[in-house]
Amino acid sequence: MVKRSNEPFWWALFGAGGVVAALCLPALLFMTGVAFPLEWLAAPDYESLYGLFENPLVRLAILAIVSLSAFHWAHRFRFTLYDGLHIKHLNAPVALFCYGSAIAFTGFAALSLYTF
């Protein structure tokens, strides 16, 4: 019997994360990490951010963004080490580390966003 591969599952998460990251992250990083700190743009004040994040739909969207981004990293970085840098002898521990980190991060994100 052929052992069923779980690669398509990780690939689907990688793909979804790639789309979400490509669409959302440049704008978000540019604002929170560059334009607001350097005062190129007026940063939102604390109350309006709190109001924004109080919305469960916004927090759900943030969970999707950060979690799928983490799974995107996990899959791509695993193959960067494997195919890109040819670190093939550590395949199993690398996969465990990458997917394990993404799962743990998702759990932490879900918990902290749920208890906002």
Next chain:
Amino acid sequence: MTYGRYQKYHPWLYEPRFPILWWIKKWAYIRFILREMTSLAVVFYAVVLLLYVNAVSDGPEAFAAFTAWLKSPLSISLHAVAFFFLVFHSITWFNLAPKAMVIHIGAKKVSGSVILAMNYLTWVVVTVGLFWLLTF
């Protein structure tokens, strides 16, 4: 790859190890590795975004402390580098999409350039939407 428990011959021991910097000699290879490395920028910002929301959740003092860190030269440099990697990710991702997905409308195949244009249009709309959301 499985080998017998008592097998003396382990082929992987004799495979030549690839030099880890094999890609440094040619721009096309460097670009490949840079594209692969964009995932580090993606996960970096995923962590920062979650910390950002958590700082707001923890109260005004925690948020002020986090904002102060975001203004530090270290943070600005990290974000500036990560920004270029993220844009590189977006461009390479959208450019590859027409090769990865085939869309049909009725019996007709949607051409690659249409998919490409739709991708970039969606990127612009999402970007404008996020700016509108955060700068009010």
